[in-house]
Amino acid sequence: MTRPDLEAEGCTxxxxxxxxxxxxxxxxxxxxxxxxxCHPSIIVERSLSAIVVLAVLTTQLGRGALPAVLAIxxxxxxLFNYRQWSRTTIQFNERDVVxxxxxxxxxxxxxxxxxxxxxxxxxxxxxxxxxxxRLLVNINSGSGATVPEAVLTFRQDVAEGIRAGMxxxxxxxETAPEEExxxxxxxxxxxxxxxxxxxxxxxxxxxxxxxxxAYSVVQLYVSTVTGAGADGKALVSLLMFFSIQLAxxxxxxxxxxxxxxxxxxxxxxxxxxxxxxxxTSFAVSRINAVRVKRTLAARLLHRSCIEAEVVGLASGSxxxxxxxxxxxxxxxxxxxxxxxxVPEFVDEHARERQPAGARSVLLIRxxxxxxALVLATAYPSIYLYHETAALTGAAGTVLPYALPxxxxxxxLAIFYATRVSYRITExxxxxxxxxxxxxxxxxxxxxxxxxxxxxxxxxxxxVARVFGVARGKVYLLSAIGGANVSSGYFAGSRLAAVGETVxxxxxxxxxxxxxxxI
Amino acid sequence: MSFPGPVSGQTPADGGSPEPGAGAGGYRRxxxxxxxxxxxxxxxxxxxxxxxxxxxxxxxxxxxxxxxDLIRYGFLLVLGVALVYIxxxxxxxxxxxxxxxxxxxxxxxxxVLFIRHTLVPIExxxxxxxxxxxxxxxxxxxxxxxxxxxxxADIRYLEIDEAETVxxxxxxxxxxxxxxxxxxxPTPRPGAADx
Numbered sequence: 078m079t080r081p082d083l084e085a086e087g088c089t090x091x092x093x094x095x096x097x098x099x100x101x102x103x104x105x106x107x108x109x110x111x112x113x114x115c116h117p118s119i120i121v122e123r124s125l126s127a128i129v130v131l132a133v134l135t136t137q138l139g140r141g142a143l144p145a146v147l148a149i150x151x152x153x154x155x156l157f158n159y160r161q162w163s164r165t166t167i168q169f170n171e172r173d174v175v176x177x178x179x180x181x182x183x184x185x186x187x188x189x190x191x192x193x194x195x196x197x198x199x200x201x202x203x204x205x206x207x208x209x210x211r212l213l214v215n216i217n218s219g220s221g222a223t224v225p226e227a228v229l230t231f232r233q234d235v236a237e238g239i240r241a242g243m244x245x246x247x248x249x250x251e252t253a254p255e256e257e258x259x260x261x262x263x264x265x266x267x268x269x270x271x272x273x274x275x276x277x278x279x280x281x282x283x284x285x286x287x288x289x290x291a292y293s294v295v296q297l298y299v300s301t302v303t304g305a306g307a308d309g310k311a312l313v314s315l316l317m318f319f320s321i322q323l324a325x326x327x328x329x330x331x332x333x334x335x336x337x338x339x340x341x342x343x344x345x346x347x348x349x350x351x352x353x354x355x356x357t358s359f360a361v362s363r364i365n366a367v368r369v370k371r372t373l374a375a376r377l378l379h380r381s382c383i384e385a386e387v388v389g390l391a392s393g394s395x396x397x398x399x400x401x402x403x404x405x406x407x408x409x410x411x412x413x414x415x416x417x418x419v420p421e422f423v424d425e426h427a428r429e430r431q432p433a434g435a436r437s438v439l440l441i442r443x444x445x446x447x448x449a450l451v452l453a454t455a456y457p458s459i460y461l462y463h464e465t466a467a468l469t470g471a472a473g474t475v476l477p478y479a480l481p482x483x484x485x486x487x488x489l490a491i492f493y494a495t496r497v498s499y500r501i502t503e504x505x506x507x508x509x510x511x512x513x514x515x516x517x518x519x520x521x522x523x524x525x526x527x528x529x530x531x532x533x534x535x536x537x538x539x540v541a542r543v544f545g546v547a548r549g550k551v552y553l554l555s556a557i558g559g560a561n562v563s564s565g566y567f568a569g570s571r572l573a574a575v576g577e578t579v580x581x582x583x584x585x586x587x588x589x590x591x592x593x594x595i
Numbered sequence: 596m597s598f599p600g601p602v603s604g605q606t607p608a609d610g611g612s613p614e615p616g617a618g619a620g621g622y623r624r625x626x627x628x629x630x631x632x633x634x635x636x637x638x639x640x641x642x643x644x645x646x647x648x649x650x651x652x653x654x655x656x657x658x659x660x661x662x663x664d665l666i667r668y669g670f671l672l673v674l675g676v677a678l679v680y681i682x683x684x685x686x687x688x689x690x691x692x693x694x695x696x697x698x699x700x701x702x703x704x705x706x707v708l709f710i711r712h713t714l715v716p717i718e719x720x721x722x723x724x725x726x727x728x729x730x731x732x733x734x735x736x737x738x739x740x741x742x743x744x745x746x747x748a749d750i751r752y753l754e755i756d757e758a759e760t761v762x763x764x765x766x767x768x769x770x771x772x773x774x775x776x777x778x779x780x781p782t783p784r785p786g787a788a789d790x
Contacts, residue, residue: 388744530719531743531745531746532743532746533713534711534712536706536709536711536712537709538708539709542710552745552746554744559744559745560745573712579714579716580699580700583699590776
């Protein structure tokens with residue numbers, strides 16, 4: 078790669094450094110050993126939230142000497158951030174990236190390329206104002222999976238250049254340049270993004286959200302009819318609806334706006350985002366499992382989405398860490414995209430349904446849950462009956478029996494969910510992959526690779542032992558560190574086959590540690 | 596260090612060789628002291644529960660109002676069930692606990708109500724840690740925590756010597772595996788020193 082020198086690229090070298098420190102950021106990582114600094118705009122980025130807080134404090138409490146104290150605080154913070162920036166250097170070496178901070182609390186972080194899981198770029202509003210990008214370097218670590226190991230701000234073209242150079246090292250080829258965008262196998266329209274935002278949220282979350290909305294509407298209606306003003310309960314319920322249902326949906330729509338996904342060689346690329354834009358790439362070998370998800374609403378629309386379990390994609394911004402390989406699309410398109418993007422995770426093995434013993438266990442579990450529910454609601458039901466029996470009109474007819482009726486409805490729902498769960502739960506094993514299918518309401522098919530399994534646990538409860546079944550839990554390295562995937566009730570020997578296959582592949586050499594090392 | 600007798604009826608499912616001194620199936624059992632440790636541990640928690648009950652009974656009547664009797668009886672029920680569990684759980688836990696370390700895996704079978712069988716391939720082990728709480732410290736027991744990238748598994752209530760042996764064995768197995776994976780160093784040509 079040939080690149081113009083540092084000043085032309087808009088990066089800052091550390092002039093006061095040793096002989097090795099006179100190079101350019103943009104040449105990294107092909108020209109090694111040079112110490113560079115991030116773009117100075119990070120001083121503003123880091124100070125901005127403090128400015129807002131201090132400005133609010135000044136307007137609210139701006140009397141006497143307080144504004145002067147706050148101004149001094151702000152100047153102190155800005156100087157602190159300047160010092161942090163000026164004394165933090167990044168060095169792209171032959172084998173690793175070294176981030177070093179020479180302040181009171183010294184820090185030196187060495188990230189070997191061999192351990193780097195992904196190098197991604199994203200841009201927020203401030204990045205656009207300053208013409209910069211955030212470069213996120215993640216290693217394949219379970220312990221720090223939710224936070225990137227290094228977040229470095231460079232001018233946009235410099236960040237792209239560094240990313241391309243590092244991608245060359247990681248994936249063996251450069252990332253797709255802007256001029257030659259790869260043709261995505263499936264295109265996603267804004268409607269798809271909106272549908273995904275609205276209907277990929279868990280059904281339980283939606284039910285809770287709309288329950289709060291309904292309560293809020295009823296409260297507002299009652300207050301309008303009676304002429305009394307709306308009390309705090311209606312407002313709190315409305316806020317709960319916003320935070321549980323509306324905010325996640327809107328956030329998803331913003332996050333996945335302009336969504337593109339494509340595969341080049343063994344690397345998958347994702348691009349999306351409205352306010353903050355994301356460019357993410359990762360090697361297919363980093364995928365530990367693939368989840369095909371169908372919420373209740375999505376199933377009614379005959380749609381499904383695909384998520385991947387990939388460690389090392391943290392952006393540090395608190396967004397969902399699990400990369401989405403396909404937004405909610407019709408099932409046929411989802412299946413086609415799955416086959417084109419990750420054919421390594423297309424399971425062609427047969428799946429088995431739960432044995433008859435599982436049905437008995439599930440029914441006993443449902444009966445116990447129902448009994449617990451009845452016991453929990455018995456006393457409140459009696460209390461409510463005594464309190465409301467004297468009421469007249471519709472309230473007097475309905476309220477005394479409201480809780481027993483709700484309990485009966487809940488028990489019916491428990492038994493219905495049990496029946497559905499028994500019917501749909503599946504388990505399948507193949508040569509390289511195995512599959513768990515779960516979920517009475519929101520369905521999930523998880524396809525896992527034996528070589529990514531970290532640990533297997535099989536549990537037999539007292540009732541399950543009577544009926545000769547067990548549940549399996551497979552532990553994987555996931556985007557949030559560790560994660561486990563549970564099976565339904567199957568014969569213990571069938572579930573033990575997962576662990577034995579993992580061991581067999583290690584013993585026979587089918588498992589290649591070089592592809593799976595973490 | 597005392598190793599109880601072989602565990603009958605268990606056969607290794609793999610070809611890996613178990614550690615020396617293990618039972619017929621390659622499984623080891625715990626020392627009986629584990630029951631004492633569990634009894635002391637449970638007794639401490641039961642005492643806390645009992646204090647909570649006494650405080651509720653003495654001071655909470657006005658606060659709980661009509662729910663007072665319900666909560667008091669519920670508390671008594673929990674205390675009764677907990678007492679039965681505390682009496683029964685340690686012997687059952689001891690009787691069921693088995694662990695086995697072979698060349699390629701760690702295998703733990705344990706549980707009182709729910710029996711868990713955990714399999715950890717040595718290949719996936721990242722870290723081995725020995726921990727001792729105050730009660731185990733007094734009794735000379737320790738837990739070994741095996742960390743993988745996806746989760747943790749424990750071998751609990753080992754005698755300290757045994758815990759050290761287990762940790763050493765695991766570390767040796769991991770070290771050997773890593774050494775085998777290192778690229779072979781170039782062997783010096785015969786007579787190279789003379790050139």
